[in-house]
Amino acid sequence: MSIAPPNVELKPGTIQFLESGPKKLLLGGEWLDSADGAVFESINPANGKGLVQVAAASSADVDRAVQAARGAFENASWNRMSGADRGNLLWKIADLIERYTDELSELETLDNGKPLRVSSRVDVPQAAKHFRYYAGWASKIEGSTIPVSFPNQLVYTVREPMGVVGLIIPWNFPLLMAAWKLAPALACGNTVILKPAEQTPLTAIRLGEILIEAGVPAGVVNILTGYGVPTGAAITAHPGIDKVAFTGSTEVGRKIMSAAAGSNLKRVSLELGGKSPNVVFADADMSRAIRGATWAVFSNTGQECVAGTRLFVERPVYDQVLEGLAADSQKIRIGNGFSGAHLGPVVSEEQLERILGYIASGKSGGAEVVTGGERLGGELADGYFLPPTVFAHHDDSLQVVQEEIFGPVVAVSAFDDWDELVARANATQYGLAAGVWTRDISRAHRFAAAVKAGTVWVNQYGLIDAAAPFGGYKESGFGREMGKDAIELYTQVKTVWVNLG
């Protein structure tokens, strides 16, 4: 078939998934067409070709999903299931994700463009790990007993699920983002409506099949493919949904908050954008720092919320780091995700145009393009391929320094002293992550304390784990996913007062 490059043989499961006709919505345990029959096509960003048609949910479908999720939430087969049994179910989901690693990875690479090596070694195994980690939590969600100031009182708390939760996710790690949200939401006993990004719906749909195979009761997970508007917007505005957990841009995050406020004051948690500072001090291990700074920004073709897109280099090593970064960037192989390339395309034509717009604005603002900057042609001309692009600049007010580009673009500048560095590192609306490279351990900790960011990496960049809380300061959002914190995100506390007198 023409979907993958000619020399690539897809697994039979992948071919069957793609050839078994238009993909439907998962509603109340059944795969159904959208109420108005609307569909859209998911595109392979490596060649611009359509992969498969997918149902586009309307607000009528959101109503159907809410009804199914509410019914399942009230149903004994879910709400009387013990935490231990929910844990077993999550464990089984993890096993099945591992069993289907090959086809999930191929679907992710076809739909998102990322290298197969990354899909199969990072995205899919990490998704399984999330389900396993929260399988453990499902039986350990506890309240406490509280000594109060009144006599003869027994006061205790219980943690209860929120109810029906909307999960809205982006396209950069499609399956993994679904796992980040689904695993804790289900561990806590909620029922959910998942909306994947329109650019990358396929692994969420395949995951829906896996959930059914694992024995998740009908209606507990509903999957609505579709657009931001109307599908995502209808989820956020729906009075029958108790909470929305969102990962995406700060711009859409604002809309989600105001829609939630304007409907039923639903709970909201937001994982939003970033413009993360990455700092190289002159005493750092230079080869590690340069290599680390390169991958901090360019991995996943720069489409990472935590990407280290503002690189601050201490003046004495500035030229060395800039040259090393440019040299490392030029060694990165770009190509189809099935070709053994290090990086794939950006996710869509729209995203490519947006990034090129930022590159043009950087140039016209006086930043110097050290390497990259032009769309790749030749045999890559049909796909949305951009090389790693390095800007050197002296002006933090430039758009390319302030705004999230979400593509393979880094803005590099020199700094001279500590106060200047800290002020500049914190001078954006965002606060998702930061990195620092130095051999001086106390300086590393001082930087970690001074930077306004939800995650700080020292002499490394980008590690994320199901056990470690993750989320933003400032306009990078609020609420912490992963670890114990995510249990708090998907439960509410009930306090019970018993008169013992």
Ligand code: NAP
């Ligand atoms: P996006 O445009 O904000 O979209 C995210 C999701 O929201 C998609 O499913 C989108 O649907 C949906 N959506 C769009 N408009 C909506 C609306 N009015 N109401 C409800 N839902 C709506 O972000 P993206 O371009 O997919 O992803 C890139 C962004 O995500 C970046 O800013 C990045 O930093 C952020 N991100 C953050 C994290 C984190 O953990 N902090 C992780 C990954 C990505 P459609 O796809 O159909 O438009």
Ligand code: MG
């Ligand atoms: Mg796609």
